[in-house]
Amino acid sequence: MWEKEIQSFGNYLKIERGLSGHSHEAYLRDVRKLAAYLAPILGEKWPLTDLKEEHILSFLKDLHSLGIEASTQARCLSGLRSFFHYLTFDGHIEQDPTWHIKSPQQGRKLPDTLSLDEINQILEQNDMSTPEGVRNRAMLEMLYGAGMRVSELTQLKLTDVYEDIGFLKVRGKGDKERLVPAGKDAFRYLKIYLESVRSQIPVKKEALNYVFLNRRGGSLSRVMVFIICKDLAAKAGITKSISPHTFRHSFATHLIEGGADLRAVQEMLGHESILTTEIYTHLDRAYLSQMVRDFHPLNKRM
Structure with missing residues (x-):
C-alpha cells in the first residue's frame, strides 16, 4: 500500500x-x-x-x-x-490530512531533586585532600550555586568569571550568553581551586582559558562531570537518579521554595520560555503538600 x-x-x-x-x-x-x-x-x-x-x-x-x-x-x-x-x-495530494491534528499531550516529567541535607551529604564524600577533590568541590558548588548546565560548566572560561561583582558569564543553548549570580561558597571554592590546583597544572594550549581541567591539563568532559556526580552520590548512599543536571534542578527548586520570583529564576536558568521554568512550581507544590502531610497537627493525630 x-x-x-x-x-x-x-x-x-x-x-x-x-x-x-x-x-x-x-x-x-x-x-x-x-x-x-x-x-x-x-x-x-x-x-x-x-x-x-x-x-x-x-x-x-x-x-x-x-x-x-x-x-x-x-x-x-x-x-x-x-x-x-x-x-x-510534490503534488501527489492537494491537502495534508494531518494539518489540523494536534500532537498528543505528553505531560512533563518532574525531575529528581536533592534536599539541602542530601547535597551536604554528597559534598562530605568529596576528598578535599586531593587536587581532583578540590576541583570537584568547586564544580559542585558552581552547579548548585549558579544552576549551570554541565555544558556551561565545562565551557566556562577564566575571562567569564567576575568575582568582584559575584557573577559568571555563561554560554547556554544556541550560544546565547547570560550573566548568572553565584553564591559566596561557589566563588570561595573556585578561588581555592584556581590558586592551589589549576595554577600547578601544565595546561595544554587549547585549554588555556578554560576554568576546569582534567589532570592532564586538558578541558574537562561532560561525561567526567557526570561520573563524578554519580560516584559521590553513590558513596553518600543516595539512590535517586543523580546527574549534574540534578544540581541545577535543586538550585531552581530551592529558590522557588524560598519565594524567588519565577521570572528571575527563568533568567538565571536561561530558559527561552517561562513555561519551561514553571515545572519547578509543580515541584514546589509537591513540597508544600509533603509539609502539610508531615507537620499539620490533624495528620499527626491519625
Missing part, C-alpha cells in the same frame, strides 16, 4: 533532507505502520488522495489503546506530517 510514494519519500529524506540512517528508517517505519493499519480497513489499493483526517485520528487512537506512550505517538505523528507535507509539496 502506497509503496511507490513511500520509496519516493525515502529518497527525498536521504537526498534533500540529508537525514541520518536512523531518522530515515524511523520516518519510513511510521508511514508503513499507518499503511498496515489502514490496509484491512480501506483495502490495499486505497488512493492517498482519498485519505482523510479521520483516518489518521483513528490510527492514533489505536496506538493510544495499545498503551503506546504519548511521546511515541507524538514522534509517529511527526513522521506522518513529514510524509504528507512532502506529498503536498
Whole structure:
C-alpha cells in the first residue's frame, strides 16, 4: 500500500533532507505502520488522495489503546506530517490530512531533586585532600550555586568569571550568553581551586582559558562531570537518579521554595520560555503538600 510514494519519500529524506540512517528508517517505519493499519480497513489499493483526517485520528487512537506512550505517538505523528507535507509539496495530494491534528499531550516529567541535607551529604564524600577533590568541590558548588548546565560548566572560561561583582558569564543553548549570580561558597571554592590546583597544572594550549581541567591539563568532559556526580552520590548512599543536571534542578527548586520570583529564576536558568521554568512550581507544590502531610497537627493525630 502506497509503496511507490513511500520509496519516493525515502529518497527525498536521504537526498534533500540529508537525514541520518536512523531518522530515515524511523520516518519510513511510521508511514508503513499507518499503511498496515489502514490496509484491512480501506483495502490495499486505497488512493492517498482519498485519505482523510479521520483516518489518521483513528490510527492514533489505536496506538493510544495499545498503551503506546504519548511521546511515541507524538514522534509517529511527526513522521506522518513529514510524509504528507512532502506529498503536498510534490503534488501527489492537494491537502495534508494531518494539518489540523494536534500532537498528543505528553505531560512533563518532574525531575529528581536533592534536599539541602542530601547535597551536604554528597559534598562530605568529596576528598578535599586531593587536587581532583578540590576541583570537584568547586564544580559542585558552581552547579548548585549558579544552576549551570554541565555544558556551561565545562565551557566556562577564566575571562567569564567576575568575582568582584559575584557573577559568571555563561554560554547556554544556541550560544546565547547570560550573566548568572553565584553564591559566596561557589566563588570561595573556585578561588581555592584556581590558586592551589589549576595554577600547578601544565595546561595544554587549547585549554588555556578554560576554568576546569582534567589532570592532564586538558578541558574537562561532560561525561567526567557526570561520573563524578554519580560516584559521590553513590558513596553518600543516595539512590535517586543523580546527574549534574540534578544540581541545577535543586538550585531552581530551592529558590522557588524560598519565594524567588519565577521570572528571575527563568533568567538565571536561561530558559527561552517561562513555561519551561514553571515545572519547578509543580515541584514546589509537591513540597508544600509533603509539609502539610508531615507537620499539620490533624495528620499527626491519625
